[in-house]
Amino acid sequence: MPVTNFTTPEKYQYLNGFQSYHETEAIPDTLPIGANSPQKPNHGLYAEKLSGTAFTAPRSENLQTWVYRILPSAAHLPFEKYSGYEAPTTVHQIPQQLRWDPFDLDEKADWVHGLKQLGGVGSPTTKTGLAIFIFAAGVSMPAQQAFSSADGDFLVVVQHGVLDIQTELGNLLVRPNEIAVIPRGIKYRVDLPAGPVRGYILELFSGHFKLPELGPIGSNGLANARDFQAPVAAFDDKEYAPGSWIVFTKYDGHLFSATQGHTPFDVVGWHGLYYPYKYDLGRFNTMGTTSFDHPDPSIYTVLANPSADFVIFPPRWLVGEDTFRPPWYHRNTMSEFMGLVMGEYDAKSGGGFRAAGASLHNVMSAHGPDADTHTKASNADLVPTKVGEGSMAFMFESPLMIGVTDWGLETCRKVQPEYNADSWVPLKRHFRRPE
Ligand SMILES: [Fe+2]
Structure with a gap:
C-alpha cells in the first residue's frame, strides 16, 4: 500500500507528473511571461539555465530548466580536491554470484x-555506465553545505529512515518504500529528521530515466505518470558571510569542494523539464499472469534507461496455473543487482537475503531459487496466493557487466561466503528416464 502522504503545506508541496513541463514560483510574478531570459528578470533575480540533455536532443527527450535566483551558481571561489572522501580506484569484474548481509x-x-x-x-568522463552505492548516514549535513554529482543522476532507494532533501528547486521528503531521483548537477543537502538512514543508490552516467513503454498493456498501469512528484520552488534569502558555504561536487568519482558567500538554495522560481522528483513504490500498479507462466521481471519495471532499469517486486497476487511460480533457473545477458527494502523476498526462503542486504548476479552468472524454495514451489497447491505482503524487493537490471569495489568485496565485511553452498549446491537430481 502507498506510504501515507504526510505533508506540511508550507514546506512540502508537489507538482504531479513524470517529465511534465512544470513551472513554480515562491513569489508571484517571478517567472517572466514569454521570454526565458529577459534583460532584467523580475524582483532583481538572475536567470540561469540548467540543461540535462544536449540542446539539440529530440523534443521528446529534451530536458532543460530555467531558474530565477538571487545569485548565479558561478559565484564561488575555485574548486579544491576534497581529501575527506575515498573514491574507489578500481572495480573487479567477476562472475561470482554475490550476496551481502545487511549493511551497517x-x-x-x-x-x-x-x-x-x-x-x-564505465566512466562518467565518457558518460557511459553506472555506479551503485550503499548509503548509511546518522547525522544531517552541516547547515551551510551542499552536494551535487556532475557524474550522473542519483536514483535513491530509501531502506531505513527519512531523507529531508532540500534541493535548489525545492524540498522533497523521502521515506522507506519511496524513491527519489536527483538529476546530474542539481545541488541539494540532506537532513535526517528521524535519525539514521540507510539505502541504495543507482547512479546513471548516461541519459535519464524514462517510464517504460506500455505496449499492449495500454494507457495505464505499472508506474503511472501522475504519481511522480516534483518539488515546488522554495528559497532562502538570508545573507551569509563570505566563504561560509561549502559546495561539494562529485566529479569523475572524486569529490571537489568550493566555498562561496551565498546559499545555493536561492531559486525563487523555475520552469522546465529537468528537476528532481520522488515516487511512492506503493502506488505501483502491478501486472502479471492470469493464466500460466512466470512473466519476465520486466513486467515490474518502474523506470527504464538503456544502462539500467529499476524494477520492483511489490506485494501481488499469484494465480498462475500449472506454473512454477518463482523465477525458474536462469542465466541472463543482463546483470541483476537486488536489494530488499523490507519484509521477505518471495523467491528466496532460506533467510539469507535480508532487508538492507543485497545480491549481485552478474552477466551470465547462473542463479535461481534456493533448494528449499524449489522444493516448496514444485509441490505448492496452486491456489491464488498473495506474496510479498509487507515486502519490497527491487532490482537494478543492467546489460553491463558490473564490477565490484574493494569496499563491496572486503571492506564492508558483508559478503556471504556460503552463498552457493547454501543456495544451489543442495539441489538434488529428480531425473527419471521414462520406462
Ligand atoms: Fe535473476
Missing part, C-alpha cells in the same frame, strides 16, 4: 561521507 547503519556520517560505492562500470 552509521551513526556518525552525514550524507556526503556516508556514500560507499559498492560497484560500477
Whole structure:
C-alpha cells in the first residue's frame, strides 16, 4: 500500500507528473511571461539555465530548466580536491554470484561521507555506465553545505529512515518504500529528521530515466505518470558571510569542494523539464499472469534507461496455473543487482537475503531459487496466493557487466561466503528416464 502522504503545506508541496513541463514560483510574478531570459528578470533575480540533455536532443527527450535566483551558481571561489572522501580506484569484474548481509547503519556520517560505492562500470568522463552505492548516514549535513554529482543522476532507494532533501528547486521528503531521483548537477543537502538512514543508490552516467513503454498493456498501469512528484520552488534569502558555504561536487568519482558567500538554495522560481522528483513504490500498479507462466521481471519495471532499469517486486497476487511460480533457473545477458527494502523476498526462503542486504548476479552468472524454495514451489497447491505482503524487493537490471569495489568485496565485511553452498549446491537430481 502507498506510504501515507504526510505533508506540511508550507514546506512540502508537489507538482504531479513524470517529465511534465512544470513551472513554480515562491513569489508571484517571478517567472517572466514569454521570454526565458529577459534583460532584467523580475524582483532583481538572475536567470540561469540548467540543461540535462544536449540542446539539440529530440523534443521528446529534451530536458532543460530555467531558474530565477538571487545569485548565479558561478559565484564561488575555485574548486579544491576534497581529501575527506575515498573514491574507489578500481572495480573487479567477476562472475561470482554475490550476496551481502545487511549493511551497517552509521551513526556518525552525514550524507556526503556516508556514500560507499559498492560497484560500477564505465566512466562518467565518457558518460557511459553506472555506479551503485550503499548509503548509511546518522547525522544531517552541516547547515551551510551542499552536494551535487556532475557524474550522473542519483536514483535513491530509501531502506531505513527519512531523507529531508532540500534541493535548489525545492524540498522533497523521502521515506522507506519511496524513491527519489536527483538529476546530474542539481545541488541539494540532506537532513535526517528521524535519525539514521540507510539505502541504495543507482547512479546513471548516461541519459535519464524514462517510464517504460506500455505496449499492449495500454494507457495505464505499472508506474503511472501522475504519481511522480516534483518539488515546488522554495528559497532562502538570508545573507551569509563570505566563504561560509561549502559546495561539494562529485566529479569523475572524486569529490571537489568550493566555498562561496551565498546559499545555493536561492531559486525563487523555475520552469522546465529537468528537476528532481520522488515516487511512492506503493502506488505501483502491478501486472502479471492470469493464466500460466512466470512473466519476465520486466513486467515490474518502474523506470527504464538503456544502462539500467529499476524494477520492483511489490506485494501481488499469484494465480498462475500449472506454473512454477518463482523465477525458474536462469542465466541472463543482463546483470541483476537486488536489494530488499523490507519484509521477505518471495523467491528466496532460506533467510539469507535480508532487508538492507543485497545480491549481485552478474552477466551470465547462473542463479535461481534456493533448494528449499524449489522444493516448496514444485509441490505448492496452486491456489491464488498473495506474496510479498509487507515486502519490497527491487532490482537494478543492467546489460553491463558490473564490477565490484574493494569496499563491496572486503571492506564492508558483508559478503556471504556460503552463498552457493547454501543456495544451489543442495539441489538434488529428480531425473527419471521414462520406462
Ligand atoms: Fe535473476
